[in-house]
Amino acid sequence: MYLAFLPIWWAALEPLTALAAACADLIYHFLDSSVSIAADGRIARITLDAGAMAGKHLQESGLRMETVAYGMPLLAALVVATRPARLLGKIQALAAGLALMTLLTVLAVVGWARLAGLETHDQMVFATTGTKGHTSAFMYYCFHGYAFSQPVLAVITWMGTAMCGFFDVRPLKDANVRTQEVRTQEPKSRCWCGSGRQFRRCCGKTTRK
Amino acid sequence: MASALSGRIRAVNRGAVRYIVLFGLIFVVAYFLVGVAPGVRTGILKPYTGLLARAVTFIVNLFGSGAVATGTLVQSSRFSMDVAMGCDGVEACCFFLAGVLAFPTAWRAKAIGLALGIPLIQVINLGRLVGLFYAGTYLPSLEEELHVYVAQTVVILFSTAVLVYWLERFAVKHRPA
Numbered sequence: 001m002y003l004a005f006l007p008i009w010w011a012a013l014e015p016l017t018a019l020a021a022a023c024a025d026l027i028y029h030f031l032d033s034s035v036s037i038a039a040d041g042r043i044a045r046i047t048l049d050a051g052a053m054a055g056k057h058l059q060e061s062g063l064r065m066e067t068v069a070y071g072m073p074l075l076a077a078l079v080v081a082t083r084p085a086r087l088l089g090k091i092q093a094l095a096a097g098l099a100l101m102t103l104l105t106v107l108a109v110v111g112w113a114r115l116a117g118l119e120t121h122d123q124m125v126f127a128t129t130g131t132k133g134h135t136s137a138f139m140y141y142c143f144h145g146y147a148f149s150q151p152v153l154a155v156i157t158w159m160g161t162a163m164c165g166f167f168d169v170r171p172l173k174d175a176n177v178r179t180q181e182v183r184t185q186e187p188k189s190r191c192w193c194g195s196g197r198q199f200r201r202c203c204g205k206t207t208r209k
Numbered sequence: 210m211a212s213a214l215s216g217r218i219r220a221v222n223r224g225a226v227r228y229i230v231l232f233g234l235i236f237v238v239a240y241f242l243v244g245v246a247p248g249v250r251t252g253i254l255k256p257y258t259g260l261l262a263r264a265v266t267f268i269v270n271l272f273g274s275g276a277v278a279t280g281t282l283v284q285s286s287r288f289s290m291d292v293a294m295g296c297d298g299v300e301a302c303c304f305f306l307a308g309v310l311a312f313p314t315a316w317r318a319k320a321i322g323l324a325l326g327i328p329l330i331q332v333i334n335l336g337r338l339v340g341l342f343y344a345g346t347y348l349p350s351l352e353e354e355l356h357v358y359v360a361q362t363v364v365i366l367f368s369t370a371v372l373v374y375w376l377e378r379f380a381v382k383h384r385p386a
Contacts, residue, residue, distance in 0.1 A: 002362060070357065141245045141250070145244050145300075148361070149236075151300075151365035151366070152236065155365060156232060156233055156236070163228070163229055
């Protein structure tokens, strides 16, 4: 199932890159207006105006989108492979899971832009003082860890959707309450569902042999 | 949509939500301490990747590959690979550790899970590295894709299977009433 989803994901990467780059650019503009983020195929390109210290030139950095989004096909495969009580639950789980992972992808692009900024800053510090900065190296390892954790993220998201009851007809707690009501309903009284009919001729039908 | 989602979350078992949240938090903390913070990463994991490279070399040489391990490099006449950071199975181990520690069960069951599960995941990871060596040797054009998108995912899926087995076989049995 995972292998079947890989080509679909690969085809969807370009629009995903465009969306993530546009959203990240909008978000990052509030933090630092000298940074611009644009999509170039499946790569999010970050352009930094390094400023006066670097001689007024632009620096570029690229993020291959597949490295921060390859958990998506696994999530899709896990959701599709899960047997739900109804099809709508599966669609809802897939939509919620993919929306969450898209949001995280946008944040990853913002993080990469920040990393590119820190690397430029470290280079400037090294050029002026001769001291090697460690801020960007630390953030690089954090980012590396995030990228490598994509399958873990997909599995946790899938477990989250399952435990939030997306695959059930209704959440487990509600189902227990409803079962209790069915058991205590008198057969000839009006049905709890509001149909106006007797319980034994309405919802009670399904509980009788 | 948002209210429906929050209603759905409120309606489900709080224990399940607590498990998922704890799972995520323990994973992030464990991965940060082991895989990101410099102490363990450079002090333990770097020498460990060298050990993994030697183990891969030993296994592939059993089948006559004629490979040599130099530090973290595994080299043969047809292919060479570097067992770098991220090839050590730390993500999968942190994932399993988080899944075991977050589940409300007896400490004995958790200890059994960790003692059996983490070495098993490391064996699976070693299998992945051996598989990647052969992929690089016989399918060099696909090696990068197999490395990044398939092998890593397969290890996590196997780790999930180990976790689910532990949950069913040990954790639920020793769960407090």
